[in-house]
Amino acid sequence: MDLVLYAIVYVCDEENRFGSRISQQIFPVTEGKHEKNTSYTFDKVFPPEATGGQVYEGTARSVVEDFLLGYNGLVCCYGQSQSGKSLTIASICIHVLQDIFVHIRQHAATMQYLVRLAYLEVHNESIIDLVGNKSASISLTMDLIGNFILQGHTNEPILSADHALSCIEAGRTKIIGKNGTSHTILRITMERERKNSNSPIHVAMLDIVDLAASHRVTVPPIDKSLLAFGHIIWQLSHHRTTALPYHDSILTQILQPTLTPSASLGLICTAAPSIESVGETHQTLKFASRAKRVRLELSLPVHHGSIQLEIYHRHLDALLSQRHSSDSIDNQIKLELAIRNLRQVILNLSE
Numbered sequence: 281m282d283l284v285l286y287a288i289v290y291v292c293d294e295e296n297r298f299g300s301r302i303s304q305q306i307f308p309v310t311e312g313k314h315e316k317n318t319s320y321t322f323d324k325v326f327p328p329e330a331t332g333g334q335v336y337e338g339t340a341r342s343v344v345e346d347f348l349l350g351y352n353g354l355v356c357c358y359g360q361s362q363s364g365k366s367l368t369i370a371s372i373c374i375h376v377l378q379d380i381f382v383h384i385r386q387h388a389a390t391m392q393y394l395v396r397l398a399y400l401e402v403h404n405e406s407i408i409d410l411v412g413n414k415s416a417s418i419s420l421t422m423d424l425i426g427n428f429i430l431q432g433h434t435n436e437p438i439l440s441a442d443h444a445l446s447c448i449e450a451g452r453t454k455i456i457g458k459n460g461t462s463h464t465i466l467r468i469t470m471e472r473e474r475k476n477s478n479s480p481i482h483v484a485m486l487d488i489v490d491l492a493a494s495h496r497v498t499v500p501p502i503d504k505s506l507l508a509f510g511h512i513i514w515q516l517s518h519h520r521t522t523a524l525p526y527h528d529s530i531l532t533q534i535l536q537p538t539l540t541p542s543a544s545l546g547l548i549c550t551a552a553p554s555i556e557s558v559g560e561t562h563q564t565l566k567f568a569s570r571a572k573r574v575r576l577e578l579s580l581p582v583h584h585g586s587i588q589l590e591i592y593h594r595h596l597d598a599l600l601s602q603r604h605s606s607d608s609i610d611n612q613i614k615l616e617l618a619i620r621n622l623r624q625v626i627l628n629l630s631e
């Protein structure tokens with residue numbers, strides 16, 4: 281399969297009016313004193329008044345559709361400080377989660393699912409757990425075949441879109457990097473299995489990333505993770521698909537399963553409206569246009585590590601047999617509660 285990235289910008293004209301003189305997909309750039317008729321062509325260009333739903337439909341929706349077919353996916357937002365990255369990602373999260381849970385309900389007759397959510401911040405090359413309090417126990421290790429394994433973080437089982445959104449809302453209050461100085465990664469892991477069949481459980485991941493600002497008002501120290509992310513996009517845009525330098529930063533190590541040509545990818549670039557930002561906007565457009573050269577070849581992911589749905593099924597069987605053999609009322613009530621909690625977590629589970 282050959283897919284093209286979405287490179288999306290909010291654009292303005294010389295009078296700081298968003299979008300009004302910009303053709304749908306081409307942005308002429310003035311550089312210094314010299315008018316340089318550089319044009320960039322993108323898959324979609326949105327004016328600032330575009331709704332979150334329109335931006336989602338035109339960008340992340342296709343990545344979510346691929347994710348629901350079983351592919352890993354990455355949606356990320358790149359741009360200078362105060363250009364609307366966090367606002368865009370927040371709105372995209374709502375639509376992503378709604379679509380995932382609509383899909384789960386539509387497949388209630390045949391499929392059961394476990395959906396888990398991790399929300400992490402990468403700040404100065406440290407990882408912060410934004411859902412739980414497990415930052416100290418998070419580790420990234422490499423297995424024998426070069427896969428980075430992220431462990432020790434909270435991976436919360438999610439019961440509904442609203443449940444996920446309240447976890448994200450609470451997580452946002454814990455973010456320590458202000459003014460675009462950190463990256464946030466929302467990782468949705470979906471395990472699915474066909475009901476009443478012995479077919480294997482499939483695991484896919486979707487990462488939604490609010491990258492640190494590409495340019496800030498104060499001169500920032502170079503962000504190692506953003507640099508490494510840009511480097512991998514550069515390599516992919518030159519159609520290099522092996523020996524990608526994931527080890528260069530914490531962000532790229534975490535994103536290894538989704539920042540790859542075998543996963544679906546949607547890149548959203550945001551530009552600030554002021555004419556003073558035109559230099560930064562030009563840099564962003566150059567990045568977006570480089571990223572547009574990336575070609576993807578989707579393939580179903582191979583999961584490394586344990587499958588939680590299998591662990592839950594074993595646990596459920598053990599609880600059911602303990603309830604069967606228990607003759608203490610107190611114990612039976614406790615077991616009943618534990619069984620009910622576990623049945624809630626495995627979505628669409630048949631009674």
Ligand SMILES: Nc1ncnc2c1ncn2[C@@H]1O[C@H](COP(=O)(O)OP(=O)(O)OP(=O)(O)O)[C@@H](O)[C@H]1O
Nearest residue numbers: 328329360361362363364365366367368459460493
């Ligand atoms: N399309 C838009 N129209 C109007 N205002 C917007 C738009 N996008 C963002 N804003 C406003 O601009 C401000 C900055 O937005 P946001 O925090 O999303 O930017 P950011 O790129 O994540 O910034 P930083 O990198 O500094 O964290 C916010 O007050 C937001 O409400």
